[in-house]
Structures are given as structure tokens and as C-alpha cells.
Amino acid sequence: xxxxxxxxxxxxxxxxxxxxxxxxxxxxxxxxxxxxxxxxxxxxxxxxxxxxxxxxxxxxxxxxxxxxxxxxxxxxxxxxxxxxxxxxxxxxxxxxxxxxxxxxxxxxxxxxxxxxxxxxxxxxxxxxxxxxxxxxxxxxxxxxxxxxxxxxx
Amino acid sequence: xxxxxxxxxxxxxxxxxxxxxxxxxxxxxxxxxxxxxxxxxxxxxxxxxxxxxxxxxxxxxxxxxxxxxxxxxxxxxxxxxxxxxxxxxxxxxxxxxxxxxxxxxxxxxxxxxxxxxxxxxxxxxxxxxxxxxxxxxxxxxxxxxxxxxxxxx
DNA sequence: CTTTTTTAGTTTAGCTACTATACTATAATG
DNA sequence: CATTATAGTATAGTAGCTAAACTAAAAAAG
Numbered sequence: 001x002x003x004x005x006x007x008x009x010x011x012x013x014x015x016x017x018x019x020x021x022x023x024x025x026x027x028x029x030x031x032x033x034x035x036x037x038x039x040x041x042x043x044x045x046x047x048x049x050x051x052x053x054x055x056x057x058x059x060x061x062x063x064x065x066x067x068x069x070x071x072x073x074x075x076x077x078x079x080x081x082x083x084x085x086x087x088x089x090x091x092x093x094x095x096x097x098x099x100x101x102x103x104x105x106x107x108x109x110x111x112x113x114x115x116x117x118x119x120x121x122x123x124x125x126x127x128x129x130x131x132x133x134x135x136x137x138x139x140x141x142x143x144x145x146x147x148x149x150x151x152x153x
Numbered sequence: 154x155x156x157x158x159x160x161x162x163x164x165x166x167x168x169x170x171x172x173x174x175x176x177x178x179x180x181x182x183x184x185x186x187x188x189x190x191x192x193x194x195x196x197x198x199x200x201x202x203x204x205x206x207x208x209x210x211x212x213x214x215x216x217x218x219x220x221x222x223x224x225x226x227x228x229x230x231x232x233x234x235x236x237x238x239x240x241x242x243x244x245x246x247x248x249x250x251x252x253x254x255x256x257x258x259x260x261x262x263x264x265x266x267x268x269x270x271x272x273x274x275x276x277x278x279x280x281x282x283x284x285x286x287x288x289x290x291x292x293x294x295x296x297x298x299x300x301x302x303x304x305x306x
Numbered sequence: 307c308t309t310t311t312t313t314a315g316t317t318t319a320g321c322t323a324c325t326a327t328a329c330t331a332t333a334a335t336g
Numbered sequence: 337c338a339t340t341a342t343a344g345t346a347t348a349g350t351a352g353c354t355a356a357a358c359t360a361a362a363a364a365a366g
Contacts, residue, residue: 024301097343140290148177250314
């Protein structure tokens with residue numbers, strides 16, 4: 001009840017806490033991992049596989065928006081994934097400029113292994129945090145993401 | 154009280170929420186920004202300035218550990234910052250292999266502008282979240298970071 | 307003391323993951 | 337149609353890393 005709408009006198013550490021998080025996230029985001037038959041994939045590669053798996057038939061441009069990178073970046077990533085036989089490009093039936101993306105069998109396997117790891121990660125978090133805390137956490141991350149999004153504009 | 158130590162049936166979205174966060178953080182981490190007299194600095198550059206500012210006289214190796222990168226990476230970054238006249242290398246008095254890092258006047262200005270921005274960011278968060286929520290958030294980020302750290306090993 | 311090993315930092319080649327820019331091809335609009 | 341917008345690609349260049357080989361000084365072992 002008290003101490004709302006104040007400046008950060010009472011929270012000198014949150015900035016540092018977030019700093020550590022960023023360091024760990026960056027570290028994670030540069031370590032490739034193995035995904036079964038698909039072999040070793042970089043974080044960017046598996047993120048791309050994940051986005052295609054969640055939105056089957058997604059187009060190049062939509063994928064670029066989802067990942068918040070340029071279309072050029074997506075072209076490069078998808079080409080690499082195609083070479084690895086994880087993703088297939090097919091022409092869009094209604095717009096012959098556009099391309100639809102789908103996962104191959106191998107791609108789906110990688111997708112599933114990745115989802116499974118998310119699951120395990122979540123469960124580890126749930127072991128250490130109560131459902132109430134998780135709920136607050138989710139709200140906070142959401143707010144944080146929005147402030148960040150605004151900041152990134 | 155209920156539903157503790159369960160799997161994630163009740164939280165199908167947290168994974169997606171965190172995914173969005175990661176995308177925004179990565180986006181932030183590749184956009185250079187202006188820091189007064191120091192000019193435009195990349196995220197890695199300002200992180201390095203920040204770490205030196207917080208631990209004046211820090212050595213190359215300690216800095217590498219703090220940033221969780223190799224010493225080679227730190228050498229490259231510090232060399233660039235030295236060229237930009239933000240950082241100074243001086244030989245360590247007790248160990249002539251080692252190097253102590255300090256900020257120049259210009260470096261300190263960049264440091265302060267950066268700290269100021271952290272402050273503003275925190276205040277924006279505090280406008281939208283109660284102190285109680287922030288406290289939980291901090292705990293959760295901490296837990297999350299630790300799980301991540303373990304995962305990164 | 308020397309010799310050997312460890313530690314602190316540097317250098318370099320190579321990789322990922324982007325961006326910006328210029329391009330081709332198709333679609334939509336006047 | 338001619339023009340403009342949209343979908344995707346190609347390419348050159350950059351940041352930010354790593355791994356491995358290196359130099360020099362300190363510490364440990366003999």
C-alpha cells in the first residue's frame with residue numbers, strides 16, 4: 001500500500017539483477033546445441049525452426065516480423081535450414097511472389113525436442129517458484145517487454 | 154496454496170512470454186546509442202564502460218569473468234575503447250603482467266549517462282508495477298538467471 | 307638459484323548473425 | 337497499360353564473439 005509511484009530509492013539492485021540476466025541470455029544465445037537427427041543448431045536456427053513450427057505455412061516476411069529482423073536475415077537463415085533439410089520453401093498458391101515455409105520430418109523432430117526442453121525449463125522454474133509468484137512474474141515480464149519495446153523504437 | 158510442485162499445465166504462456174522478452178532484449182543488444190561526448194557506442198562497448206566504472210581499477214581477466222566472455226574478446230573491446238579515449242590501461246603496480254583499467258573523463262560521462270538511463274528505465278517500471286510486484290519480479294529474475302546459468306554450463 | 311609451470315594479456319583467423327542497399331519478379335492501382 | 341507497391345534475394349560490410357597460438361612475467365619445484 002505504501003511507497004507506490006516513487007522513484008527507485010528502495011530498489012537499487014533491480015538494474016544489476018537485470019544486467020546479470022542479460023549476460024546469461026546472451027551467453028545462451030551464442031551456444032549451439034544438439035537437436036537429434038537435425039544435428040547441432042545455433043540459437044538463431046532453432047528460433048527460426050520454432051517460429052515455423054508454431055505457424056505452419058508462414059511467409060518469409062511474416063517470419064521476419066515475428067523474429068524482429070530484416071527479410072534479408074530471414075533469407076539467409078532459411079537458406080541454411082533448407083540446406084540442412086529442416087525446412088521447405090513452397091510457392092504461395094495465391095501470390096506467386098510469396099513463399100510458404102514448412103518443416104520437414106527432421107525439422108519437426110528438432111522442433112519437438114526444443115519444445116520438450118522449454119517444458120523442462122518451465123518445470124524447473126515451477127519447482128522453485130509458487131504459482132502466485134509465476135503469475136506476478138508473467139505480468140512483470142510483460143510490462144518489462146513493453147517498456148523495452150517502446151525503448152527500442 | 155494449491156497446485157504447487159506440478160508440471161506446467163496451468164502456464165502454457167510463460168514460455169511465449171519469455172520468448173518475446175528474449176527477442177526484445179536481443180534487439181536492444183544490437184542497437185548502438187549516443188552517449189554525449191563519447192559519441193555512439195555499441196551495447197558491448199557501453200557494458201564494458203559500465204563494468205569498469207563500477208569496479209575502478211579492474212583487471213582484464215576480472216572484466217572477462219564479469220562479462221562472461223573470453224579474455225581475447227575483452228582485449229578487443231578495451232582496445233577500441235582506448236582508441237576512443239574512454240578507457241585507460243595502466244600497468245598493475247604489484248604484478249607487471251596485469252593491467253588496471255580506469256575510465257577517462259569522457260568515459261565517466263558515458264558511464265553517468267548510462268546510469269541515468271537505467272534510472273529512468275527503472276522509474277518507468279515503477280510507474281506500472283507496485284513495489285510488491287517488483288520484489289517478486291526481482292526474486293523470479295534471480296531464480297530464472299540461476300536456472301539459465303546452470304543450463305549454460 | 308635455475309628450471310618448469312602457471313597466469314595475464316594479446317594476436318589472429320574464422321564464424322555467426324545481423325544490416326543496408328541494390329536488385330528481380332509479381333501484384334495492385336490509377 | 338504504366339506506375340507504384342510488395343515479396344523475396346544477393347551481396348558487401350560490420351559487430352562480437354571463439355579457439356588456438358603466442359609473449360612475458362610470476363610462482364612453484366627442484
